[in-house]
Amino acid sequence: QEIRVAAAADLKFALDELGTHYEKQTGRKMDVSYGSSGNFLAQIQNGAPFDVFLSADIEYPRKLEAAGLAEPGTLYEYALGRIVIWMPADTRIDLAQLGWKALLDPSIQKIAIGNPEHAPYGRAAVAALRSVGIYEQVRAKLVYGENIAQAAQFVASGNAQAGILALSLAISPPMREGKRWEIPAKMHPPIEQAAVILKSAKDKDSARAFLTFLKSGEARKILESYGFSVPASAQTQ
Amino acid sequence: MAIEVSSARLAARVRKIRRGEGSAFFLLDVQMEVPSGISILFGPSGAGKSTLLDCIAGLAQTDEGRIAINGDVIFDSEKGLSVPPQSRQIAYVFQSLALFPHMTVEANVAYGLPHAREQTRDGRVSEILKMFRVEQFRHRKPREISGGEKQRVALARSLVTQPRVLLLDEPLTGLDAELKGSIIDDLRAWNAAHKIPILYVTHSREEVDALGERVIALEHGKIVSEGTPREVLDAPRRRRLAQAAGFENLLRATVLDLREPDGVMRVRLADAVCEIEVPLGHAAPGDRVRVAIRAGDILLATEPPRALSARNVLEGKISSLERRGTLVVARVDCDVVFTVHVTPGAERALELAVGKKVWLVLKTHSCHFVEG
């Protein structure tokens, strides 16, 4: 009774720890496949043998629900994504002081964000830029990563001088050293991340057990420590 | 015109056009019957000999015609029938050899025997390798043997199969005299044992004499003459062929009169005064013709010959003497210059020397009347 979880790539660090706790607590095993939520959607529509889907974008589980591929009533918004402006540690820009204005510094030639066409963090980044009114100014400097991890690689490797990344990545061990400035959640629409149990799940009990665990306070604490905020709807449960 | 199909023979009617660049093209148009035994295909370079063999083997597409072996039709353009090369059971030694470069000599030779039991096969391969004196190279690749050795391997590779017809395209060029002699002996023995039609292309008069029972002369894609070596090569009807067959004396002449009862006609050579008798031909007095005489057929005497049957005796002077291997080539000026071959022994016995007065004796039937 091993459950197969399809998870958005930005959950990697958090879910690794969640998994350990889950396994210790329930004695059940879980196997996680990380990937792009869009790909998972296509795969699930074509019979992928996953039990639980943790999407970076609530749209996808909703689509599955509408198509009757998800167990009705299991959709659960487990976290809200947070975004930050991130710069390498050696930058001479005082990010903490300048905040979003740091992006206008002339030494910044490229700003890496996720592809707004399909990456929720990218969409949020564009929205944030728009909300402070500098989108048009920096537009020519934007480079798009296929997903938020790739955008992180653009900055981490120094090819881009700044990036708008997921907080979960910015505080992960490899990037913890860099400078970051958290973009207030009100500057962009919420990045709603949701889980759902799939119709095709073989072991629905285990899947439910996992979802239950995900809703537990312990899980929420872990998620928060990895840079996700837990939505109000979840907190009320 | 239907071809009579008898047994143990190859009957072929072949028409094929080869187009070169531009408008030039070559037309092969041949009809022949090859009985069992060795038939020599003789003809100048570019006459179409290899093309003909390719058509028979099925490697070149024949445009029109019919080919049958022992009554078994393997090609018929009318019926749209063309047996593929691998099913024709024709062995063919190419002019270009085409040994398989990745296989040893042994494997090359064994290639044609896939169905033989291993022991039989090894035995036959060893035997034929020995016959062609290449057994010491059996484990080498074709790149590691000499030109003559390659040639022998190619021969061995073809002869080891049990073909119904054997096609050999200049198989002995590039071999030394002794090897040639011994392989010719082997080929004769093979022929005696197998009794299949063998078409053998060569330009070498020596090989024709040593091997040929029949000669087919090809020129510009057409058969111009057919028969025994003597009939074809010693009495050629065409100038090109006379040259190819090595008639050293090819003289312009004018017909003087026909002596039909004697079966001869008198001709005057070139613009000289000398007259000779030649066998009667299709000509009228006054016609300009050519007479071909072999240098070896001319007898040379240092005294006016008496009591000889020969009617053609010409007086002349030796203008040059040249030793050529086993032969002495004398040029004798009798107004017209004749080339005469004598043996070195005769040269000494007759004490021949440049300037010496000699008499040439030509038997009438050694003088060949040539068209064109």
Added chain:
Amino acid sequence: MAIEVSSARLAARVRKIRRGEGSAFFLLDVQMEVPSGISILFGPSGAGKSTLLDCIAGLAQTDEGRIAINGDVIFDSEKGLSVPPQSRQIAYVFQSLALFPHMTVEANVAYGLPHAREQTRDGRVSEILKMFRVEQFRHRKPREISGGEKQRVALARSLVTQPRVLLLDEPLTGLDAELKGSIIDDLRAWNAAHKIPILYVTHSREEVDALGERVIALEHGKIVSEGTPREVLDAPRRRRLAQAAGFENLLRATVLDLREPDGVMRVRLADAVCEIEVPLGHAAPGDRVRVAIRAGDILLATEPPRALSARNVLEGKISSLERRGTLVVARVDCDVVFTVHVTPGAERALELAVGKKVWLVLKTHSCHFVEG
């Protein structure tokens, strides 16, 4: 041993081992000087002729030696010098031709003239194509011409360059008699005009006689004889060479006595009673030797010859008579069977027939003492 380097000649000392499969190997070990003019490289198949040419041209690696053209050293193993083939200015017609398959005949021939101005080049190419009678194929690819045509193109391709040395590996095999004759004439003219060393490999006695000023005889990788064609081919010192050079009579004999003043020795043939005189050689009475005699050097008489200088007269009976082209081959049984060539004219004049009693006349100096 230093090689004297004079001008307009090729001086070569070449040692090369070719390893085949297993323990068998071939050793070429040759030292020679080739003056300008045509030198024939003669030897049985596998003697190492092509290997030698490859070494001179730089296509095969020479293990040890020194090669110089007109005093200009192109290879010296001691000094570690080896001029690459393309800088040696040596033209080479391969036994395997190796025409460029993707180029027309014309482009093949022009290949060696990259630096010539276009007009000069076209002129020279056209000229040489005409010389070898392949101008009508100039726009064809090698695949689209016959074997003999290919051979002529390969010759033209090499001769059009201005080499310092010319290497020809059996360039005329597979050509008909007439073409051969005309190309031989062209080669002679070319030679007269260019005056460079030409090494010409052939097995054909005919070509040797027609072209060769000098002959180098190679056997098992070593030079066994060198000199004029007559010196080398008519007086061979080794049995293998005697066969290769076409000595029809190669007889076992026992030395009877040496007559040093006359420069002759008497030998008894095989186990027969007949005795003949041969030139003095390195032998002692009682030694078993071999005597080589050309069939064309034996004179045949129908009456006991009188007043002849020849000391060797043997009586015998004709046991067979066979016409071979321009020759009549007679076998005469004098206890030992001799092969004798006579001309058809002589056959008629002497009224030769099987069973007829004849006398063979052998001049002493036609009898060659052969080692081994």
Added chain:
Amino acid sequence: MKIEALLLSVRLALCVSAILIAIGVPLAYGLAYSRWRGKFLLEAIVALPLVLPPTVLGFYMLLAMGPRGALGKLWYAAFGHGLAFTFAGLVIASVLYSLPFAVQPLVASFETVDSKLLDASAVLGAGSLRTFRRIILPLSVPGIITALVLSFAHTLGEFGVVLMVGGNLSGVTRTVSIDIYDRAQSLDYAGANRTALLLLVISFLVLSAVYGANRRAGRRAWAPWPLR
């Protein structure tokens, strides 16, 4: 886990190369020797899988293999389970994707075999099959090696198609290239480096063994080789 992924990748690459040679050889033979005038169209079609991004090709494969796809329905009828997300599915998708890398070099090699040798084989009584096995194949070894190396290495490194039709299931469809990709995506550079290095070293050993053997054999076995 790394080892598991590596073994899976090697298994996949071996299967795919073997199948590609098995399919590619007859296909290339047809393309090289057929006298059909329109065969250049077929040649173009064989090269087409190349021009699509692997994930996109993978996406279409996923559709084909899914419960509504033709291939998927067929497979289900035959084996009682779906094709996507199985090892067999990976193999099929990779074969399709790498087909051009196998077929192209094979066609090029087959075409350069001297036709005179084929003639010689025919007159010695060999049918097309024997000629192919004994003459064309051995003389095309350089091309076959190329085809094998390209398909093997390409399958090892491929991840777009595999990710799409495989779904990254550990032990079943998570190949080593996906593993490396995953690590790189989660910024685990040290892990990615280690695995990539391991993959490189192993591949290097395999490839140099192939090339080394090829050289050593080639020098002696195949004539066209320049040997001076």
Added chain:
Amino acid sequence: MKIEALLLSVRLALCVSAILIAIGVPLAYGLAYSRWRGKFLLEAIVALPLVLPPTVLGFYMLLAMGPRGALGKLWYAAFGHGLAFTFAGLVIASVLYSLPFAVQPLVASFETVDSKLLDASAVLGAGSLRTFRRIILPLSVPGIITALVLSFAHTLGEFGVVLMVGGNLSGVTRTVSIDIYDRAQSLDYAGANRTALLLLVISFLVLSAVYGANRRAGRRAWAPWPLR
């Protein structure tokens, strides 16, 4: 925008194929004809880019192109700007990635040229360069076509490396394969289908033109072709 991406892809594929032929030909020549005993190691190295997942290779390229990477420093010193996210960067990365596809078929072709012809060329006075240009190259046309087709098509379809070092800048680095991928990711399957179809059709036309011309010319120009 679709057209823009398509044009960009074609431009990229053309540049990359041209550069690959320019680099690949001398490299393949060295590999085919060098007498160095260890060259099989070099052959293995050339094939190595294949075994890494493209995005991973792209990631390492990104590092190399960055301000701390060797390539990046060099480029910055020469041109005053970074290499990543530029067309030039794409070209360099794609060249590296597709190198094996160009080199392998070239080596295989060069090796099958009859060495007797090279000898003939040498004794006719031609140096290595002339022999190469006039004999080896024309006789290797099937291999060159293979190399060209594989590198062209592969660059058209490649997206992992391009994505990694390109940054998806429309008009600069957003190639058509990335465009298709993006659409598929944003669940715009209809759009993806349309673009993919367009790409397939155009590629098919280009490829069949190449093969068709090759066939027609080949029949007459290159001897080794079987022609019966």
